[in-house]
Amino acid sequence: MSGNSVPGQGGAPQRTSEALPPRSKLAITASRVTAAISRRAGKGSGSVIGGKLALRLAPDLLAQLSVGLQVVLISGTNGKTTTTRLVAEAMRAAGPVVSNALGANMPAGITSALAGAGNEARYGVIEVDEKYLAGVARDSDPVAIALLNLSRDQLDRAAETRMLAEKWREGLSGRDAIVVANADDPLIVWAASSSKDVLWVAAGQTWQEDSWSCPQCGGVMQRPGDDWFCSQCDFRRPSPTWSLAGDRMVDPDGRVWPLHLQLPGRANRANAVTAAAIASLFGVPVEAALERMKHVTAVAGRYDVVDYMGRKLRLLLAKNPAGWVETFSLIDPPPTPVILSVNALDADGKDTSWIWDVDFTQLAGRPLFVLGQRRLDLAVRLEVAGLQFQVFETLAQAVAASPPGQIEVIANYTAFQQLRKTIKEAAQA
């Protein structure tokens, strides 16, 4: 593999909004005003509505805002927001960073984040929704693109998982960016296979149910230990340059680093390895990257430990089978109680079939409480898994029924937002 290096290190043109065409400046001003109005009206951060307006006024705004920034894009089904945060923290060792830290990851939200950056920003660390990666990569001319993982997620409204891998492969073909890709996920390896310069990271893959057939020829995948290869063609796991090995990270020089993160779980250790690999492309030493990542505790409310009704609740977001499986592996052991909440609103996907892909028997031996708009789907699922559980309508009821000690709360997207709101309102009351 050729040494991955970033062109133009230190020589990037000074970024200044003075250089933008008048129409773009107007678009940015309009978007800031709209966002401020939206915030005042209590409708979230306003970044998406502001960004939408700006893109309508100046469709090439994203490209213009990227000029003078060294851009890193981060995409995948799970871990995007956390990895973006870790990369942003690590890259601050090299210079000022602008990032869409709150997870507004479609073109409007990204545009809004970049428009809000000061002139001093040197790096843009951008989370991108999977469906928009090819387009954002075209517009923002990134130096590096991180591909984390691909698995089934909201199939009633999203593209098929394999189709997504194929679109990435076509969209990234011929780009100059260094692709930092997970060598343990066959769909990611396929997506990265059209790129000229790939830095492989052994970031692991706990959920394997979407990659049993070879994306190249359709053959059945063989998976002995950590390795994988197609039984019918030459498609196989590439040799990684960076690796997660248990609790430690191995860098390209073979040096082994303990990962002392405050963020819990295997998946976050994998995210940290990817983040260290990206930061190193920009000259950030491993020590500095790890030191900075160590201070990240919660990301957009995820992993936050909050007080509620005199109890400690740890809030965990899990949106799809791969996410639930990773989450089960990081929670405190029994008898710590677990509250589960599942909704099926637009942002969650309206089909709850995926809960049958999750192995809930891993939750045996502890009190389980079920909430959410689709609590009855979850109740049937847990009953068929042979588990004991109680169903409640409100968080307060579930917490009141929980035995003493910390409680793990696992919820999918809108259920998570609703629980945060409930807890915040209780704290203010």
Added chain:
Amino acid sequence: MIGESRLRLVWIYPDLLSTYGDQGNALIVERRALMRGIEVERVDVRSDQPVPTSGDIYLIGGGEDRPQRLAAERLRRDPGLATAVGAGAALLAVCAGYQIIGNEFIDDLDQSEAGLGLLDVRSGRGAPGKRCVGEVLAEVDPALGLPVLSGFENHQGVTHVGPGAKPLARVTHGNGNGTGDGTEGAYAGRVIGTYMHGPVMSRNPALADLLLTWATGVPLTPLGDHWHEQLRSERLRTVRAAASN
């Protein structure tokens, strides 16, 4: 068969056709048998393994377009399922699996593929952008004695039921076979095809019991089914309310 009292439940190709929680149907059949004291041997058949001929109940799930084509290619070369069905085994096929067990379907390359010919249906593809996605309610053919079915569909198929099969149900909500005539699924003998997942048995445990009755040949003792019934009534109520708005 290992013992005469043991029910063999065969789940075909979870590596290719298990995209919509299809494992759920296997888990539900298994559990409902065990609760009646029927021992179950579950066999998950990966797509590079032969389909056993001695199963009592076979399940095939849904999948993405390319895995569907791969599954059909491999099943066409494997006589196991046809042998078992010919000998009276029960079969439930969902979505992509439903298309595969028919006479013909259109694959991801827009080409016509031969199905397994186990159910007299033919599947084409609806217009691009006209995917059938959402909740389904359907009244089952009275001959089967099942209550209204509730499920979730997500497909682009248009499936015509031939003279050798009957529609499984008629939709009161949703699209079903996508032909515009209100039919959903098809059945003939002990072979059932449907577009409904959810998975279908989580909301319709009576369907699992129908397969178990066919396989065991004896009436089943009723089960409590508190949560299944709660879920069913919530789904029926919610979907009907949304439809009347």
